[in-house]
Amino acid sequence: MRTLELQLAEKLDALSSGVVSMPDWKVLLIKVPKPWDLVIFGAGDDSIPLVRYAADSGFRVYVVDHRSAYLTAERFPDAEALVPARYDGDFPLAIGPATLAVVKTRLFEHDRGWVRRLVQHSPRYIGLLGPAHRRDRICEGLDEAIRRRIYGPVGLDIGATGPEQIAVSIVAELLATLTGSPGGHARDKKGRLHDRRKSEMS
Secondary structure: HHHHHHHHHHHHHHHOOOEEOOOOOOEOOOOOOOEEEEEOOOOOOOOHHHEEEEEEEHOEEEEEEEHHHEEEEEEEOOEEEEEEOOOOOOOOOOOOOOOEEEEEEHHHHHHHHHHHHHOOOOOOOOEEEOOOHHHHOOOOOOOOOHHHHHHHHOOOOOOOOOOHHHHOOOOOOOHHHHHHHOOOOOOOOOOOOOOOHHOOOO
């Protein structure tokens, strides 16, 4: 039993999948990547499909809004947590390099406030709903290096219309950002279509 404990400990320390063998039986260890945290600022109706598709794609999704009436389990059954908060109040969640954020309250002052709070915490990704001229107004005064970290308009350009299609384009951009993919056509890709390392969103 001591040998088994040592082998298991070595596998866990190496954070690798594999089989630990004993004379009479084997233990299969499977590495499951930790899900990425996605924080969505804005609980409007157009966030409902985004939360659902993002959760289905493996993200742990949090929804933040100052309107508590919008934050219900009926609207967002797939959310990890529903967080009532304002951009000018206490910052509601821990944000860092393992966090992605999408800002879409549709209220200019709130979107600007959340973006300016977020850039201080250096999340992996900041997506901003709305056209380029609105993004420029929201980002006015920010350093160019910081502005380049903001994906606005949010989403890949797939000709999306309507909340569901736009949600698909946003989730696609999140995945492309994490894997380093340019988001082009699969038929144009050279080499392996599905890279295991990229599929783990490491």
